[in-house]
């Protein structure tokens with residue numbers, strides 16, 4: 141046996157000849173590598189640790205990549221990455237130019253479907269199954285989905301379809317009873333009953349064999365017991381719900397027992413039609429700190445392996461936008477009993493944990509169900525409550541129609557608090573919050589705003605809960621700017637920006653996270669003898685029409701800055717306004733993200749790359765002035 145077994149594994153074919161002892165050893169080595177790496181890079185630790193044996197068993201039994209393995213969310217796929225040729229690059233996890241934290245087709249033929257949002261796996265796999273039928277393939281298709289992700293509407297739509305179409309498909313339900321926090325909902329409770337029902341099933345079998353052993357009277361009793369069993373079936377037969385939906389249900393089985401897993405997977409591989417294999421795992425398995433605190437280790441920053449403690453950045457950091465949102469909503473809710481808060485399985489991530497503790501009756505975790513969360517909020521609002529829906533920018537994409545059809549069409553006073561608006565950094569392209577200004581700006585009745593710092597965030601939240609219609613505020617991931625926090629909260633006038641600094645040579649109209657860098661750029665340019673007006677736009681919709689037009693007329697040369705895609709975003713709104721007002725001749729440079737998806741890298745790196753940091757903004761102003769010098773300036 142090699143001293144380090146893992147070093148001999150560069151492809152799943154290498155594990156197929158291993159015996160059980162070797163596979164166990166391999167599992168331990170993989171765990172060590174995951175823990176050591178994530179302690180430096182940060183990442184999704186607990187979910188990946190929980191899926192190590194499952195990953196080994198699947199790659200042992202199935203002929204990947206010929207057989208297709210489809211991961212849901214993909215945050216649990218580190219072991220999969222390690223044994224599919226990415227061991228040596230694993231230390232680059234989530235780093236610029238390094239491997240992604242999620243499966244990516246461009247990265248490996250073993251990654252069959254790009255993923256990052258919950259609930260896509262079953263739908264994607266059913267599409268693959270129909271494609272296999274139409275093209276005459278005979279490969280197998282295996283899905284791995286967590287109990288949290290199974291609660292998402294998309295996953296349930298996929299189940300509905302899979303059970304109806306009856307194509308061969310193995311769905312492995314990786315059940316650890318956790319989403320990021322403990323899983324919620326009736327389905328989760330059902331899965332829990334199946335697990336605790338195991339004792340009942342065993343008891344039933346024992347009673348049966350006891351009756352059988354009694355001559356003559358035993359047969360009679362057995363008949364009675366069968367009738368009893370029929371009537372009890374719905375309660376005690378594990379997985380009856382899935383059976384009724386058209387699946388063969390197998391399980392629940394112990395998800396860290398490689399012998400069980402391999403034997404069971406070999407069996408289900410040969411079963412026709414859709415199979416649901418229920419596997420019970422432990423989140424954080426093998427690292428005591430993660431087992432004890434799976435919530436904290438779901439997605440973690442760098443930490444000390446020996447103590448499990450986070451390695452905090454040096455020096456004091458400003459309060460995060462998330463925390464400031466959490467504090468402010470608690471303050472506002474203490475004064476206004478109509479305020480209720482909704483999260484879609486992201487209680488801690490959105491900063492609603494403090495609200496949940498202070499106002500448990502007014503807090504709702506709807507599970508990974510953003511679409512439902514928004515329409516649910518609309519229901520609360522029609523009855524007079526003030527729902528605040530806190531969902532990351534990227535996940536709110538799931539609820540687009542609910543925002544339009546259920547909230548804005550009825551002009552309901554629902555507040556959307558979009559955390560992670562802009563670059564998210566390490567999570568990469570699936571999680572960037574770069575579309576919200578565009579997808580929200582086009583919706584009638586909706587007010588869209590972005591605070592320049594954590595202090596303005598609190599005033600904007602006050603503005604939002606006092607506004608009588610739908611309203612969204614988006615703010616970035618991470619620490620605030622470090623500005624003092626006003627004690628008194630005040631509502632801002634809707635659709636009014638502010639001039640932060642006067643200037644004559646050019647104007648920078650900035651939004652949200654780009655406002656402070658714009659001020660820094662202006663002071664850099666001042667050292668070069670240039671005077672730049674800096675505007676905090678605050679609102680994307682309605683725009684401050686008067687301020688922007690007056691600036692166009694007076695200063696003539698404008699730079700707009702936003703942490704969003706350029707198409708349909710804030711800069712687009714400004715140029716549309718100028719065109720509509722007959723000021724289309726004003727020279728405008730729009731800074732933001734051009735028409736492409738953005739991979740993982742730190743927020744700072746990305747802000748630099750897209751020229752929306754101090755230096756980028758200053759360079760854009762210089763470019764603009766150079767253009768103007770060449771006769772392409774504005775009508776002044």
Ligand SMILES: Cc1ncc(C[n+]2csc(CCOP(=O)(O)OP(=O)(O)O)c2C)c(N)n1
Nearest residue numbers: 187256257258286287288289318319320485
């Ligand atoms: C649409 C969507 N909403 C929210 C998230 C954030 N999120 C990532 S993983 C996760 C929990 C997943 O739970 P589960 O599927 O049970 O996997 P586990 O981590 O327990 O292995 C959540 C809520 C997401 N990725 N996609």
